[in-house]
Amino acid sequence: MLGAVLGLLGAPVAWAQPAPETPEQPADPPPEDAKKAEATVLFLEGNTRLLLADYEGALARYQAAYEIYPSAQILLNIGTAHVELKRTVEAIETYEKYVIDEQSDPQRVAEVKEVLIELYAKTARIEVVVEAAGAEVSIDGKVLGTSPIKQTFRVELGEHTVAAEGTDFPRVEKKITVKSSETETVTLEKKVEAPPIKIKPQPPVPIIDLEKPPIVVAEPSTPKWAPWVAVGVAAGAFGTGAVLGARTLDSTMTIAAAENSARGANVSYAIAGTATASAVILWWLSRD
Numbered sequence: 001m002l003g004a005v006l007g008l009l010g011a012p013v014a015w016a017q018p019a020p021e022t023p024e025q026p027a028d029p030p031p032e033d034a035k036k037a038e039a040t041v042l043f044l045e046g047n048t049r050l051l052l053a054d055y056e057g058a059l060a061r062y063q064a065a066y067e068i069y070p071s072a073q074i075l076l077n078i079g080t081a082h083v084e085l086k087r088t089v090e091a092i093e094t095y096e097k098y099v100i101d102e103q104s105d106p107q108r109v110a111e112v113k114e115v116l117i118e119l120y121a122k123t124a125r126i127e128v129v130v131e132a133a134g135a136e137v138s139i140d141g142k143v144l145g146t147s148p149i150k151q152t153f154r155v156e157l158g159e160h161t162v163a164a165e166g167t168d169f170p171r172v173e174k175k176i177t178v179k180s181s182e183t184e185t186v187t188l189e190k191k192v193e194a195p196p197i198k199i200k201p202q203p204p205v206p207i208i209d210l211e212k213p214p215i216v217v218a219e220p221s222t223p224k225w226a227p228w229v230a231v232g233v234a235a236g237a238f239g240t241g242a243v244l245g246a247r248t249l250d251s252t253m254t255i256a257a258a259e260n261s262a263r264g265a266n267v268s269y270a271i272a273g274t275a276t277a278s279a280v281i282l283w284w285l286s287r288d
Contacts, residue, residue, distance in 0.1 A: 043074060072101040076108065089123060095112050099113060120181075123157065124178035125152050132169060138162075159175060160176055
């Protein structure tokens with residue numbers, strides 16, 4: 001069906017040309033007829049380019065003709081050029097414009113609607129959502145508008161890049177692959193940049209003069225006489241313990257007195273033992 005309709009769309013427009021009022025003094029054509037005549041020339045050139053497979057050249061002439069004289073017939077040929085250039089989305093937009101044009105031929109409208117059904121199957125939709133204001137939103141580099149925006153756009157099947165970028169909106173983009181008859185939603189959010197980290201200056205590191213000799217702190221030494229003091233304490237304690245131990249053997253002492261002497265002897269022996277051990281340690285430390 002698509003090929004059959006496209007064959008019809010290449011037919012030239014049959015516009016009547018203005019005739020002069022008299023052979024002697026031809027009148028200038030009305031402004032509207034002059035535009036139609038200029039558009040006709042461009043339209044016919046476009047048809048020639050289309051037959052030569054110069055689709056870009058044909059499209060440029062059709063668009064120029066439509067800008068001068070917006071005829072529904074020219075829309076059909078613009079759509080044809082877009083189809084030949086594999087620009088499905090642009091072809092759909094052009095044919096949809098033809099369908100709602102009051103100048104359109106009802107029979108052609110029915111044919112174009114069937115063509116649109118075939119083209120719709122080759123496209124998908126992307127819903128773009130950007131809530132933050134001030135970003136220029138685009139799909140594959142084609143600007144769609146300025147945020148905030150929530151709008152659905154028709155795209156070709158395959159991979160697309162949806163992006164948003166502005167003066168106070170760091171660039172954000174997402175890649176998405178769409179399939180036939182699908183509607184995918186892409187939400188782009190403004191990136192919040194973290195504040196710069198402030199580094200607290202550190203105090204200067206003191207410089208060490210390696211040429212100066214290191215300071216040596218002398219360790220305290222043990223006096224030579226210290227072991228002898230401990231020996232004296234030990235000897236005194238042994239002597240006291242011996243005296244008190246001997247008193248416990250005196251039969252004339254009461255039991256309570258004997259027990260006190262025994263306890264005193266034990267304490268004296270313990271002191272003597274500790275003093276003896278201290279004397280040995282002190283002697284070892286004072287050997288230098």
